[in-house]
Amino acid sequence: MRDERTEVLIIGAGPTGLMLAIELARRGVRFRLVERLLEPLGWDRATVVHSRTLEIFEATGAVDDFLTCGHAIRSVGFFELGARVGSLQLGGLDSRFPFDLNIPEQRTERILTARLEQLGGRVEHGIEFEQLEQTEDSVNVGLRYSDGRNLRLTASYVVGCDGYNSAVRKAVACEFEGHDYPSLWGVVDGHMAGWSHPADETAVQLEAPGVNPLPLPDGRWRIYFRAQSKGSEALDAVREGLEVLSPGAEFRDPDEPQFFHTHFRVADGYRRGRVLLAGDAAHVCSPIQGHGMNAGIQDVYNLGWKLALVVGGASSDALLDSYEAERRPVAEAIGRSGEAAETRWVEQDPVVTHKIMDRLATGNGGRAAAVGLSEIGFTYEESPIISEAMLPPRAGDAVRGQCLDGVCLGARVGDTEELQGQDGQLRLHERIAASGFTLLVLLNDTDVIAAGKELARARDVASRYGSYLQTYLVTRSAIELTDAWGEHLWDAGGALHERFGADEPALCLLRPDGHLGFRAAPPAWEALEEHLGRVLLPARVA
Numbered sequence: 001m002r003d004e005r006t007e008v009l010i011i012g013a014g015p016t017g018l019m020l021a022i023e024l025a026r027r028g029v030r031f032r033l034v035e036r037l038l039e040p041l042g043w044d045r046a047t048v049v050h051s052r053t054l055e056i057f058e059a060t061g062a063v064d065d066f067l068t069c070g071h072a073i074r075s076v077g078f079f080e081l082g083a084r085v086g087s088l089q090l091g092g093l094d095s096r097f098p099f100d101l102n103i104p105e106q107r108t109e110r111i112l113t114a115r116l117e118q119l120g121g122r123v124e125h126g127i128e129f130e131q132l133e134q135t136e137d138s139v140n141v142g143l144r145y146s147d148g149r150n151l152r153l154t155a156s157y158v159v160g161c162d163g164y165n166s167a168v169r170k171a172v173a174c175e176f177e178g179h180d181y182p183s184l185w186g187v188v189d190g191h192m193a194g195w196s197h198p199a200d201e202t203a204v205q206l207e208a209p210g211v212n213p214l215p216l217p218d219g220r221w222r223i224y225f226r227a228q229s230k231g232s233e234a235l236d237a238v239r240e241g242l243e244v245l246s247p248g249a250e251f252r253d254p255d256e257p258q259f260f261h262t263h264f265r266v267a268d269g270y271r272r273g274r275v276l277l278a279g280d281a282a283h284v285c286s287p288i289q290g291h292g293m294n295a296g297i298q299d300v301y302n303l304g305w306k307l308a309l310v311v312g313g314a315s316s317d318a319l320l321d322s323y324e325a326e327r328r329p330v331a332e333a334i335g336r337s338g339e340a341a342e343t344r345w346v347e348q349d350p351v352v353t354h355k356i357m358d359r360l361a362t363g364n365g366g367r368a369a370a371v372g373l374s375e376i377g378f379t380y381e382e383s384p385i386i387s388e389a390m391l392p393p394r395a396g397d398a399v400r401g402q403c404l405d406g407v408c409l410g411a412r413v414g415d416t417e418e419l420q421g422q423d424g425q426l427r428l429h430e431r432i433a434a435s436g437f438t439l440l441v442l443l444n445d446t447d448v449i450a451a452g453k454e455l456a457r458a459r460d461v462a463s464r465y466g467s468y469l470q471t472y473l474v475t476r477s478a479i480e481l482t483d484a485w486g487e488h489l490w491d492a493g494g495a496l497h498e499r500f501g502a503d504e505p506a507l508c509l510l511r512p513d514g515h516l517g518f519r520a521a522p523p524a525w526e527a528l529e530e531h532l533g534r535v536l537l538p539a540r541v542a
């Protein structure tokens with residue numbers, strides 16, 4: 001038996017564990033990622049990657065591989081008795097990726113594993129988590145190799161990314177509250193010939209029993225269906241459904257259908273001391289809207305930078321409490337949304353269905369549905385680590401946790417092109433993809449003297465936070481700040497100012513995950529410092 005020590009021990013190398021490892025590797029944190037399987041599962045589950053997750057893949061340097069390997073979906077078509085009764089359009093989303101990307105989960109895992117290896121990390125296969133004990137400053141973990149040898153490991157933090165049956169969740173006695181859905185789902189992959197609908201559309205058959213065909217890369221298709229039983233007759237029902245949706249279409253060379261039940265459960269805590277839960281270990285929802293894996297990846301995109309700050313001594317351990325406060329409401333929201341969709345499909349109430357189709361056909365209804373599906377609109381409005389100093393105070397501009405326009409406090413900030421920096425034109429997301437906080441001092445139309453004063457204040461604050469805080473002065477006027485070109489962005493068209501609704505000078509602080517953590521208009525430097533002091537420990541990072 002060997003004794004070893006690491007900062008963060010990640011249990012489980014599904015999409016959630018892999019993304020957390022990437023986030024820690026990007027920030028130079030010592031971690032280990034253990035996985036009980038000797039090789040990845042043969043059958044994959046998640047197919048749909050939403051816009052927000054693609055933005056995260058871009059920030060972590062993996063998006064090109066996804067775009068090369070995936071199949072873009074730009075709309076969802078709803079059909080009743082073969083007739084199109086509505087559609088959800090994704091093309092107008094405020095994202096560089098205004099589409100869903102269909103890609104098998106196995107490939108997602110392969111791309112993330114390759115990215116992790118590029119960053120110097122790796123998955124340790126054939127190691128199973130068994131038990132843990134917490135002390136005040138560490139967690140002692142008992143693991144077992146597939147050949148039966150034991151491994152004891154001491155970690156500052158343990159993150160359970162070990163899926164629905166999480167042994168880590170059980171070890172810390174978190175309840176997995178919620179329920180299971182009685183109806184049986186089936187899924188089968190194959191090829192399709194003669195499909196009459198657009199190749200970049202997912203189709204949903206609304207009447208019972210209902211099939212949902214999704215085009216995959218390489219000419220393959222995945223068909224989700226409501227199964228009456230697990231017998232071979234399921235495939236006949238699938239073919240009948242497809243025939244109604246697209247007469248003459250032929251579903252060929254199908255794999256063995258798989259059957260599954262779905263659930264809506266959320267752990268009653270995401271954190272117990274030094275142990276945290278993420279992904280399916282923390283929440284599961286119906287896969288009907290394809291949110292489970294996306295939410296797990298976004299969980300750890302939220303958690304990774306916080307863990308890095310805490311283990312690096314740049315933030316207090318209390319920062320980790322904001323993880324649950326921010327991510328649990330998202331799990332509950334997608335779970336409720338999946339439950340409503342499950343119920344609608346089972347109950348088949350035409351009045352409800354037509355109401356939804358009518359709403360989708362309106363500009364606002366269609367946009368709200370697209371934003372919800374894409375996951376770009378979630379705000380962390382219940383977070384203890386967001387704040388603002390606005391004069392006059394701004395009424396809550398997020399609607400039930402979703403931000404539809406511009407930027408709400410706590411929301412992910414969309415991209416802006418056509419900013420002029422020292423090295424030419426750039427996008428906002430390129431600037432914030434690095435690992436720290438980004439302070440934007442938005443000055444609108446200003447002169448060199450006023451800009452110089454704000455630059456001095458920004459530098460003063462930045463000097464207390466070292467590499468953790470990058471500041472930019474953003475002007476609409478083309479002034480020459482001779483000693484500050486690297487910190488000066490020229491927003492000639494005003495798109496960035498408009499995004500933040502900054503008609504007057506303002507401060508906007510973007511967190512490492514691209515969410516708006518603080519804003520002040522007019523600039524309130526003391527309020528900013530107070531805010532930063534709640535997230536970072538100035539003395540330690542200087």
Ligand SMILES: Cc1cc2nc3c(=O)[nH]c(=O)nc-3n(C[C@H](O)[C@H](O)[C@H](O)COP(=O)(O)OP(=O)(O)OC[C@H]3O[C@@H](n4cnc5c(N)ncnc54)[C@H](O)[C@@H]3O)c2cc1C
Binds near residue numbers: 047049105163293295
């Ligand atoms: C049919 C179906 C379709 C779906 N489609 C979508 C979709 O389109 N989009 C979407 O976002 N989501 C979808 N989901 C949900 C998605 O598959 C899951 O949310 C996602 O796989 C969860 O990832 P994870 O990394 O959290 O957990 P998992 O993928 O379950 O990974 C957990 C890992 O931990 C390992 N592990 C478990 N126990 C231990 C242990 N004791 N020690 C060490 N390792 C351990 C496991 O071997 C596994 O590799 C779908 C789910 C189903 C069932």
